[in-house]
Amino acid sequence: MRGLTLTFTLFATTAFAQVVLKDPKGDDNGPGGYTYPTDSVYKPGTFDLTEVTIEDAGSDLRVTVSYAGPVEDPWGSKGWDGNGFSHQMLFLFVDTDRKAGSGHKDGIPGLNVRFAEGSRWEKAFVITPQGKRRLDAEIASKAKSMQKDIVVPKSVRVQGRKIVAVFAKGELGAPAATWGYQAVVQSNEGYPSKSDLLTRPVNEIKGQHRFGGGHDFNCDPHAIDILAGSAKGGDDEKALQHRALKSYVCDDDNEDGGKRVELEMVTP
Numbered sequence: 001m002r003g004l005t006l007t008f009t010l011f012a013t014t015a016f017a018q019v020v021l022k023d024p025k026g027d028d029n030g031p032g033g034y035t036y037p038t039d040s041v042y043k044p045g046t047f048d049l050t051e052v053t054i055e056d057a058g059s060d061l062r063v064t065v066s067y068a069g070p071v072e073d074p075w076g077s078k079g080w081d082g083n084g085f086s087h088q089m090l091f092l093f094v095d096t097d098r099k100a101g102s103g104h105k106d107g108i109p110g111l112n113v114r115f116a117e118g119s120r121w122e123k124a125f126v127i128t129p130q131g132k133r134r135l136d137a138e139i140a141s142k143a144k145s146m147q148k149d150i151v152v153p154k155s156v157r158v159q160g161r162k163i164v165a166v167f168a169k170g171e172l173g174a175p176a177a178t179w180g181y182q183a184v185v186q187s188n189e190g191y192p193s194k195s196d197l198l199t200r201p202v203n204e205i206k207g208q209h210r211f212g213g214g215h216d217f218n219c220d221p222h223a224i225d226i227l228a229g230s231a232k233g234g235d236d237e238k239a240l241q242h243r244a245l246k247s248y249v250c251d252d253d254n255e256d257g258g259k260r261v262e263l264e265m266v267t268p
């Protein structure tokens with residue numbers, strides 16, 4: 001009996017469905033010209049996504065995010081009920097039905113992105129330094145209309161330059177080969193503006209805690225790195241990312257006007 005149980009366990013743990021989304025290094029500049037804030041805590045590569053892996057782990061989904069730069073905790077996140085790191089924030093949008101017009105068109109408040117009609121999302125997984133209590137409160141106050149579709153992790157841990165987050169699979173089920181994905185890298189801002197869900201703004205001129213190279217109004221995407229092409233991590237995906245994040249229009253007379261970018265899902 002014991003032998004049988006062992007064999008089954010071994011099979012169950014090695015038979016994960018796994019999706020690997022790769023991203024090139026050196027494109028942590030949004031549409032091409034974004035620059036990091038000037039404070040020395042933002043080390044080179046901190047927001048440079050290199051891989052997102054989604055694994056079916058029984059009743060859970062395990063999402064592992066890899067960055068080119070260090071995952072560090074200079075702001076002592078454990079002291080504010082956080083997850084052991086201070087900076088990286090990732091939103092993983094999932095399009096489970098791939099039907100035009102179905103799902104959320106708007107991104108999360110503060111990202112200033114929308115999604116193309118054929119790439120609307122059903123669920124968004126959030127992986128940030130903030131603990132569950134703060135995250136739940138921010139979502140309830142700033143993203144009420146999408147609250148049921150924003151998924152907060154059960155646990156988050158740091159492993160070198162990787163961040164591993166575990167989510168309850170819940171009603172989502174196992175990842176299907178047809179799902180589309182988009183990942184948006186941001187920076188955890190503990191003192192966000194009243195409409196932003198813990199995101200750090202991109203301004204025209206960089207500041208101690210502000211990205212630069214964008215626009216002071218809300219027309220520019222507050223996205224430092226995203227997936228592009230078929231997420232194989234090739235250098236060609238840099239130009240595709242730049243093109244996708246450049247396609248916004250500002251209205252000089254209206255802070256919230258203009259036209260925001262519309263992101264596409266990648267289907268690995």
Ligand SMILES: [Ca+2]
Nearest residue numbers: 023024048049
């Ligand atoms: Ca990257």
Ligand SMILES: [Ca+2]
Nearest residue numbers: 095102103120
């Ligand atoms: Ca959809």
Ligand SMILES: [Ca+2]
Nearest residue numbers: 023027226227
């Ligand atoms: Ca990218």
